[in-house]
Amino acid sequence: MLNKLYRREALLRQPNGLIPSRFAMPLIRLGVLTMMSQTHRINYEPFADQTGRGVKVGIIDSGVNPAHPHVGGVAGGARISSGDSDSSGDYLDYIGHGTAVAGAIREKAPDAELYAVKVFDRALTTKIAAIIKAIDWCIEKEIDVINLSLGTVNVEHREKIETAVARAEEKGIAIVAAREMSGQPSLPGCLPPVIGVDLNWECPRDIYRLRGSNDDPIFVASAYPRQIPGVPRERNLSGISFAVANMTGFVTRATEFAPNASAERLKQLLIEASAKE
Numbered sequence: 001m002l003n004k005l006y007r008r009e010a011l012l013r014q015p016n017g018l019i020p021s022r023f024a025m026p027l028i029r030l031g032v033l034t035m036m037s038q039t040h041r042i043n044y045e046p047f048a049d050q051t052g053r054g055v056k057v058g059i060i061d062s063g064v065n066p067a068h069p070h071v072g073g074v075a076g077g078a079r080i081s082s083g084d085s086d087s088s089g090d091y092l093d094y095i096g097h098g099t100a101v102a103g104a105i106r107e108k109a110p111d112a113e114l115y116a117v118k119v120f121d122r123a124l125t126t127k128i129a130a131i132i133k134a135i136d137w138c139i140e141k142e143i144d145v146i147n148l149s150l151g152t153v154n155v156e157h158r159e160k161i162e163t164a165v166a167r168a169e170e171k172g173i174a175i176v177a178a179r180e181m182s183g184q185p186s187l188p189g190c191l192p193p194v195i196g197v198d199l200n201w202e203c204p205r206d207i208y209r210l211r212g213s214n215d216d217p218i219f220v221a222s223a224y225p226r227q228i229p230g231v232p233r234e235r236n237l238s239g240i241s242f243a244v245a246n247m248t249g250f251v252t253r254a255t256e257f258a259p260n261a262s263a264e265r266l267k268q269l270l271i272e273a274s275a276k277e
Contacts, residue, residue, distance in 0.1 A: 046253070050253035051256070053112070054111075054113075054256060055256050056115060061097055062099075062119075071102045071114070076115050078090075080117060091116035091117070096237075097149075097237070101245040105249045105252065117137060131161075139167055144172075144252075149244045150241075161188045169263050176194070196217075197221060200222065217267065251266065
């Protein structure tokens, strides 16, 4: 029986809601290898000397179980709803998705400060208003990196999401999200300020790769989360949700390396340390 906190994610789609990215893979550590060629970079763990120390990471998801051994505690959190019933303490994860995401980030950035920003409860679906409020919560708490292992292909939400992303970018917050879902551009991951992520089932978990151009980069990471002892990989969670989480780990390391870098500069550092597909 799969650990109850790492259940296979159920993709529940609603016309006006946001859903978590269906598939995910683990992050790859980012090493500053700007003097090396892309050929040589491929065997190096990116930003291997960084551990995320001093970096605050907001995980907008189903909450987190702080007691899970892959998580090792959180620095804080909140439950965010589309209405007025927010709670500063009720961020426990009941479905396991956010905990698995947090475990993948913690593996790559063990010294980062993780914050559980809960927008899903018993099902992996929520409303756009909750996501916008969650991003604003992260801005208010001076979060450095936001992990969004979720997205929407509903273009009607684009203006609201663009505005929220712009507010975060103005405060120097890096947002990591899925670039596309089911072959369609996914919001917010397809927006220029966001670090857009795709998955590769063959990508090693300790690197990430680059696809596209330097002007329009797509960061590619493994679709597998941290392995659970005794559980075969094929029975664990997998997919773009964890590719995003894994990439967030590397972004967290890069943020420690360049703590005052703008979102655009951070993206350039990630490009320099990446392996070409």
